[in-house]
Amino acid sequence: MNMRDRVLTTLDHKEPDMVPLTEFAIDPPHLEALTGLKVEGQTSLQTPVSADRKEEMANIDMTYRCYKRLGFELVPVELSAPDGWQAPKNPDGTMIDEWGRILRYTSVTRTWSPFRSIFQNPEDFDKFTLPDPDAPGRLFGIEQMKKLVKDDYALGAFIRDPFAHVWEMFTPGNFVRWLYEKPQLIRKAIEKLADFNVSIIKQLREVQVDLVISGGDYSEKNGPMVSPRFFREVIFPNLRRQVEETHRLGVKFIKHSDGNLNPLLPDLVQIVDGLHSLDPTAGMDIGAIKSQYGKKLILFGNVSVDSLCRKSTEEVIRETKDCLRLAAPGGGYILSSSNSWFADAKLKNCLAMVETARKYGRYPISVPRG
């Protein structure tokens, strides 16, 4: 069974020969440590920040080498900026992405992150020209990675969830205020961004990806960011459109979210095929979710990122064994951390997670406690 088949088998809720592994992102310091290469140019985990294809090719090649070295069966890739696009730069050193988010460089992670927005008033959105999904080059990175992974590894295409995207584009303060004062604007923005995603998903037919992964959070530690009612009225119908388009490609749709998703699970299980990250520190119990929804949901997770950063290697090994014991039986499970390998995660702990998964992840699963 090759690595891609291992993933495809588990996506069908069957047991492959062993539990597949992946991370949805690995921060530059770890990529560099694991490959001996250097991350080129400017990067962000949330949005394309450069259309320099030479740099992008180098970074894709480095990601491929890193995943190959780790033996990760599933390789996720972000959308690219369109050909020739250049991020507008501000005098204070910030830049603006295609979606009007103002990004600032974070020296610790060496990536660009959104922290402000060009949208100050509701009218700003009416004047804003949304990015064209059909602009050439958006699938550049995904196409390049497909050439590298061929049919040996599974390939996942990242899109950005419309709710999370609008929440960030407008900033949470404006999003909430306009939700109260201009609810139609928020609805319209989410619909427009879902339209964008549907167009992208249609284009993915050309590349033959194995998964569509929707990034962006629905919840924080306490619970959903907005009421479950708003999810049902606005967010979920738009999520469903993206899932349906993905299913037309014949592939599965995985929703990522940090935070406490428990109040949304009964709805999500009816819409998406799987869930990623299942943050244990936010009350996401992978064993309970497996018992209740495991026949319908593919689960990704959930070795705590906090443990990777701050706890002992023994603790990480114990958590990894727990994940395997609770979530792997029956298939439909891919082991990963509860978010990604942050820059300050101890690489020793990350590698212990991988090693433990390989040691105890062979089917039929039999993991000793402790």
Place this chain on the structure above:
Amino acid sequence: MSQKQMALDAVTQAFGEVLGADEAKKRVEAALENSASPMEIIESLREGLDIVGKKYQAQEYFLSEVIMAGVMAEEVTGLLRPRLAVSSTNMFGRVVIGTVKGDIHDIGKKLVSTMLISAGFDVVDIGVDMPAEDFSTAVRDSSPKILAMSCLLTNAMDEMKKVVAALGGAGLRSSVKVLVGGRPISKEFAQEIGADGYGADAVDAIKAARGLLS
């Protein structure tokens, strides 16, 4: 019940039910017309925010309601500020707040900041991605009762420890209570770095701030 008390209850209700900034301002103006003092209105606002906090922690409300209540509180305190003596708005004393170096997240910090102002604190917000020395300088310059630090990234957590050390190095540690919060922060971590208090979320942070000064 007097007209004034009814108007004050309506302010509490506007916050407790998160009826929006316009409605809150309308009800505050009605309370003023019914001879309520700005301090009485602020007290009604606080009662409303307490309701929001309780409902959030009981998962009846969500982050959006807490943020909106913060927006409403900001607008209403802005409306009342010219009518209030400075000392009476700052009954609990000053708080210096910031996000630590390596982290540019502003939302949680801003929310806590707004709610602290509404709860009667005088807040000095020093911004995001702030080095330990800047926290220390702000404490020296502003003489707050509390120094509040936020971070969302685990990468930045150790910066909090550096801030506590910088306060010690500058001989300021005993003059200020240290409050920490943010997604990766736990009570145990707060104790480990020698902080005095910990807020699990924005609502909890306000409670913790009050607790530190009680």
